[in-house]
Amino acid sequence: MNTANHRSMERRLQAAAETCERHGAQLTELRRMVLSLVLEADGPLTAYQLLDRLKERRKSAVPPTIYRGLDFLVKHGLIHKIERLNAFIPCADAEHDHHDVQFLICQSCGTVAEIEDRMVRRALAGAAARQGFQPQNAVVELNGTCALCAAHPPVA
């Protein structure tokens, strides 16, 4: 990782620590390592992919190790789980309402974009209300082709 990215990473880890503090929780060394791994990744990584990487730095890591870390980070809005992929990505903005974002999953390049669309949010709230349903959180994941892949189709 180059210096600029390294500084960006440090900034994000620092911000994450502050978010945790505000929640009365702590970003321990282990959790910080897990968060780093998610932040460093090019794209969504599964729990076991992250575990493999974590093991390089912490030999004692086993499945519960990574799942506890991931659960903590999800709970505090620092990362997202993409249900469709069983994989994790950083949260684009830890301060927004992380229970109400949407994901665009590109089936061609594998990238996942996080968006926060007011119209979608409103439409979902309206649809729920019409059924008398009280939503607590939403999973909204669109599968398809991202703008880049649509413009420059990968060699087929």
Added chain:
Amino acid sequence: MNTANHRSMERRLQAAAETCERHGAQLTELRRMVLSLVLEADGPLTAYQLLDRLKERRKSAVPPTIYRGLDFLVKHGLIHKIERLNAFIPCADAEHDHHDVQFLICQSCGTVAEIEDRMVRRALAGAAARQGFQPQNAVVELNGTCALCAAHPPVA
């Protein structure tokens, strides 16, 4: 199952067979059995729950047996998979566009309601378009409390 439900089941199986025919596919005996199990269920059932029930009628059933059946039924729009639950429910209307429905999952009673909301559909299409994203299908699952459970909270 009482007679009325039995007749309803037969009607739905018949309709499913016709849907398959229109798709140039066949609702074989095995697939019909799997669909029956999903239709009979009170709520969402996982693949292995369905497998256990299938085994009562078909001793040779193993995981691939049930997954093949389920994959076929999902593909032809006869059932839905709820990603959040890794579970399956019947499709409320095999003729609608089964790639664009929404689910309301009650965390209290476990029921899953299927809705097809025009506003949600439009909002998602708009959000995708603004990103230049070409959606192929969507997973939209709201977790929360259904109207009945909100009105008559289960004994806590």
Added chain:
DNA sequence: TCAAGAGACGCTATACTATAGCATGAGCGT
């Protein structure tokens, strides 16, 4: 000073979800 409780982590085992891969047999068209 030292119990008692809470939180984080180590570690073993196990549960749960899903697919790869290859064999067999039925039906169909030529």
Added chain:
DNA sequence: ACGCTCATGCTATAGTATAGCGTCTCTTGA
């Protein structure tokens, strides 16, 4: 008869996630 496609049987294995219990550390209050 032959080759083809599709459905199923079956073994094995891959992949995802959690239960449960022990230990250590820190805090807090008697």
